[in-house]
Amino acid sequence: xxxxxxxxxxxxxxxxxxxxxxxxxxxxxxxxxxxxxxxxxxxxxxxxxxxxxxxxxxxxxxxxxxxxxxxxxxxxxxxxxxxxxxxxxxxxxxxxxxxxxxxxxxxxxxxxxxxxxxxxxxxxxxxxxxxxxxxxxxxxxxxxxxxxxxxxxxxxxxxxxxxxxxxxxxxxxxxxxxxxxxxxxxxxxxxxxxxxxxxxxxxxxxxxxxxxxxxxxxxxxxxxxxxxxxxxxxxxxxxxxxxxxxxxxxxxxxxxxxxxxxxxxxxxxxxxxxxxxxxxxxxxxxxxxxxxxxxxxxxxxxxxxxxxxxxxxxxxxxxxxxxxxxxxxxxxxxxxxxxxxxxxxxxxxxxxx
Amino acid sequence: xxxxxxxxxxxxxxxxxxxxxxxxxxxxxxxxxxxxxxxxxxxxxxxxxxxxxxxxxxxxxxxxxxxxxxxxxxxxxxxxxxxxxxxxxxxxxxxxxxxxxxxxxxxxxxxxxxxxxxxxxxxxxxxxxxxxxxxxxxxxxxxxxxxxxxxxxxxxxxxxxxxxxxxxxxxxxxxxxxxxxxxxxxxxxxxxxxxxxxxxxxxxxxxxxxxxxxxxxxxxxxxxxxxxxxxxxxxxxxxxxxxxxxxxxxxxxxxxxxxxxxxxxxxxxxxxxxxxxxxxxxxxxxxxxxxxxxxxxxxxxxxxxxxxxxxxxxxxxxxxxxxxxxxxxxxxxxxxxxxxxxxxxxxxxxxxxxxxxxxxxxxxxxxxxxxxxxxxxxxxxxxxxxxxxxxxxxxxxxxxxxxxxxxxxxxxxxxxxxxxxxxxxxxxxxxxxxxxxxxxxxxxxxxxxxxxxxxxxxxxxxxxxxxxxxxxxxxxxxxxxxxxxxxxxxxxxxxx
Numbered sequence: 001x002x003x004x005x006x007x008x009x010x011x012x013x014x015x016x017x018x019x020x021x022x023x024x025x026x027x028x029x030x031x032x033x034x035x036x037x038x039x040x041x042x043x044x045x046x047x048x049x050x051x052x053x054x055x056x057x058x059x060x061x062x063x064x065x066x067x068x069x070x071x072x073x074x075x076x077x078x079x080x081x082x083x084x085x086x087x088x089x090x091x092x093x094x095x096x097x098x099x100x101x102x103x104x105x106x107x108x109x110x111x112x113x114x115x116x117x118x119x120x121x122x123x124x125x126x127x128x129x130x131x132x133x134x135x136x137x138x139x140x141x142x143x144x145x146x147x148x149x150x151x152x153x154x155x156x157x158x159x160x161x162x163x164x165x166x167x168x169x170x171x172x173x174x175x176x177x178x179x180x181x182x183x184x185x186x187x188x189x190x191x192x193x194x195x196x197x198x199x200x201x202x203x204x205x206x207x208x209x210x211x212x213x214x215x216x217x218x219x220x221x222x223x224x225x226x227x228x229x230x231x232x233x234x235x236x237x238x239x240x241x242x243x244x245x246x247x248x249x250x251x252x253x254x255x256x257x258x259x260x261x262x263x264x265x266x267x268x269x270x271x272x273x274x275x276x277x278x279x280x281x282x283x284x285x286x287x288x289x290x291x292x293x294x295x296x297x298x299x300x301x302x303x304x305x306x307x308x309x310x311x312x313x314x315x316x317x318x319x320x321x322x323x324x325x326x327x328x329x330x331x332x333x334x335x336x337x338x339x340x341x342x343x344x345x346x347x348x349x350x351x352x353x
Numbered sequence: 354x355x356x357x358x359x360x361x362x363x364x365x366x367x368x369x370x371x372x373x374x375x376x377x378x379x380x381x382x383x384x385x386x387x388x389x390x391x392x393x394x395x396x397x398x399x400x401x402x403x404x405x406x407x408x409x410x411x412x413x414x415x416x417x418x419x420x421x422x423x424x425x426x427x428x429x430x431x432x433x434x435x436x437x438x439x440x441x442x443x444x445x446x447x448x449x450x451x452x453x454x455x456x457x458x459x460x461x462x463x464x465x466x467x468x469x470x471x472x473x474x475x476x477x478x479x480x481x482x483x484x485x486x487x488x489x490x491x492x493x494x495x496x497x498x499x500x501x502x503x504x505x506x507x508x509x510x511x512x513x514x515x516x517x518x519x520x521x522x523x524x525x526x527x528x529x530x531x532x533x534x535x536x537x538x539x540x541x542x543x544x545x546x547x548x549x550x551x552x553x554x555x556x557x558x559x560x561x562x563x564x565x566x567x568x569x570x571x572x573x574x575x576x577x578x579x580x581x582x583x584x585x586x587x588x589x590x591x592x593x594x595x596x597x598x599x600x601x602x603x604x605x606x607x608x609x610x611x612x613x614x615x616x617x618x619x620x621x622x623x624x625x626x627x628x629x630x631x632x633x634x635x636x637x638x639x640x641x642x643x644x645x646x647x648x649x650x651x652x653x654x655x656x657x658x659x660x661x662x663x664x665x666x667x668x669x670x671x672x673x674x675x676x677x678x679x680x681x682x683x684x685x686x687x688x689x690x691x692x693x694x695x696x697x698x699x700x701x702x703x704x705x706x707x708x709x710x711x712x713x714x715x716x717x718x719x720x721x722x723x724x725x726x727x728x729x730x731x732x733x734x735x736x737x738x739x740x741x742x743x744x745x746x747x748x749x750x751x752x753x754x755x756x757x758x759x760x761x762x763x764x765x766x767x768x769x770x771x772x773x774x775x776x777x778x779x780x781x782x783x784x785x786x787x788x789x790x791x792x793x794x795x796x797x798x799x800x801x802x803x804x805x806x807x808x809x810x811x812x813x814x815x816x817x818x819x820x821x822x823x824x825x826x827x828x829x830x831x832x833x834x835x836x837x838x839x840x841x842x843x844x845x846x847x848x849x
Binding site (some may be wrong): 218222223224227228230231233234235236238240241242243244245302303349 | 416460551653655674676678679687692694696697698699700703707708710714715718719721761791
């Protein structure tokens with residue numbers, strides 16, 4: 001309402017505008033995030049526009065840049081998809097980075113073609129070895145997720161504490177056993193899982209990511225499991241009283257998370273060809289959580305979407321790319337990312353009724 | 354007595370929806386004024402305007418003759434109006450005196466909190482109120498009624514001259530209610546005005562001096578409580594005559610569905626032998642701590658019993674989870690709808706089909722056509738008033754939310770349906786509809802268990818009632834021998 005006193009007009013006008021923006025943001029969260037993303041893309045294109053004269057080369061550079069962004073963010077992008085389920089269920093998983101190295105280590109140990117290769121020493125080579133390796137990797141992800149889920153449900157320990165603990169355990173044990181096994185080499189066929197090129201670009205990790213997003217989107221919207229996850233995250237007591245097997249669903253959420261991390265791990269070692277067990281995957285948990293939050297999923301559970309997370313990951317990726325393009329000091333980039341996470345949550349915070 | 358508050362011509366609309374239409378409302382000093390109306394009649398909006406939570410569109414408010422306009426709850430509080438909400442706003446982990454002084458702590462010269470001064474001031478206030486309570490007790494350790502009293506004390510400490518109490522008695526026992534009422538009367542004599550909001554019309558008539566009735570945003574009736582009757586008030590609230598007749602019929606009562614033998618759970622209930630038959634509405638009543646809710650949570654698989662047997666359709670069964678109960682076709686409409694009944698982030702449709710969701714799966718995915726068709730059937734049968742099935746469950750009134758909770762259980766075709774306090778926070782009209790549904794279900798052969806503290810529900814609906822006292826069945830009464838006096842005797846530990 002316009003006030004006669006000049007001071008109040010601007011203050012109220014500004015507050016009103018902010019409120020309207022917030023309401024719009026909250027009413028159509030996916031639209032809002034997409035809008036931000038489009039904005040970022042435009043800024044990025046403009047940035048390129050200043051640098052390159054010839055149009056063909058310019059477009060080529062932009063596409064290459066995008067593919068590069070997508071490729072580099074595919075692991076965290078995939079993990080963030082699983083994290084969406086965990087957070088919607090009302091939980092959190094800090095152990096994803098450590099699960100990643102544990103899975104990577106087991107797969108490397110099994111299928112590497114040096115003399116320590118477990119499958120090689122059993123006389124298994126080629127495609128059967130690779131398939132067995134992948135299967136074992138997925139199994140490790142499954143088991144480590146199940147361990148988290150069991151402690152959360154049977155032990156009634158908060159997920160934050162459980163996965164803080166297993167984060168340390170999984171990585172530490174992996175590093176201990178792998179300390180003397182550096183420089184393992186993987187069979188070329190295995191590397192093709194990620195490295196197979198179309199034209200001269202590596203596309204597969206991006207395709208895995210988007211395909212997984214599509215599948216998990218349907219799982220979240222159209223399966224009993226998916227809907228139960230939302231119900232539990234929103235109101236666990238009602239869910240239990242409605243005959244939903246709450247503990248079983250929660251365990252499956254952590255198992256799903258573990259398996260998804262395993263997929264990311266397999267893609268990562270196939271692409272890089274090796275794994276640094278001390279640093280690989282560290283910080284993934286926080287980046288994945290950040291992507292989920294920017295994507296509009298509530299930390300308290302019950303609300304959120306896979307599509308939002310996909311967009312959230314893209315926003316994070318786009319921003320850090322832009323910071324590089326603009327030439328912001330490397331050491332300051334994390335500050336910008338942090339700012340965006342907090343701003344996103346501020347925007348999504350519900351107005352007090 | 355002199356005028357304390359006067360609201361004149363208050364109107365308010367939310368969007369195109371006119372919620373309050375030219376409402377006049379007046380409270381005098383030292384008056385306890387009952388404000389009644391169905392859910393959605395505009396009570397909360399009127400009080401929220403007074404409390405500075407929402408702004409009026411037009412009209413004027415005078416507080417002790419001075420025009421006021423509250424933009425924030427703080428401004429309303431400043432003017433001497435305190436709002437005590439149904440959900441108490443106390444920090445359970447603080448001491449009583451800390452809650453009293455929360456946000457306005459007394460400090461010593463060195464800047465530390467002055468515990469002695471605060472305790473002394475609290476004690477003095479309690480003495481003046483005629484309340485026996487040690488301010489150094491931990492808030493979580495005191496009874497609900499005392500928490501209510503602490504809230505009132507806090508209001509007084511802030512120099513409140515008008516205290517709004519929203520449904521203060523819902524979670525109190527009879528003894529506790531008397532305690533709170535006595536305090537209100539004492540304070541009223543000292544000149545404090547009260548606005549008492551309640552669905553319990555009998556209470557309104559017993560505690561209040563005057564009453565006002567809101568219906569569809571208009572003030573339809575007000576007057577002295579002396580000489581007024583519950584039936585008259587109820588009529589004013591709904592706009593037509595309210596039934597008080599017996600609804601239960603001598604429908605054909607069938608075979609036994611549920612019985613227990615010596616069922617016990619340490620600290621909750623002991624040696625329970627009960628029986629419920631098909632087509633029968635069996636009431637369970639008692640005062641706080643009677644154990645009836647715990648008993649049926651056990652039968653529904655939420656709370657495991659220590660010993661004893663549950664017989665379901667003649668067979669001994671172990672019910673270790675609500676899933677198991679669902680498979681046995683036992684349904685449960687819990688108390689506290691917000692906490693136990695609805696899932697606020699899901700749609701009406703999803704809330705209404707939550708229990709039977711696995712039944713709609715086709716090729717791994719939920720067949721939404723079947724889900725919607727199933728819900729539509731319940732929706733029709735229960736005449737749920739709603740917009741689109743995809744709308745938020747929160748878009749519905751309390752009564753319609755409760756019907757959605759019921760719908761999710763009706764989809765499993767239950768043989769035994771447990772209702773725990775099903776008409777809590779539900780308005781008069783919706784109450785009647787829920788009663789009709791219960792009676793219709795019984796007629797179809799469903800065994801109904803009705804946990805309730807409301808005497809009219811027992812009298813009107815139940816074929817038999819078990820009265821519980823301190824975890825034991827104190828007595829069982831058939832419809833023709835049920836009266837309020839006998840129930841009161843049994844539930845307070847007296848003998849019939």
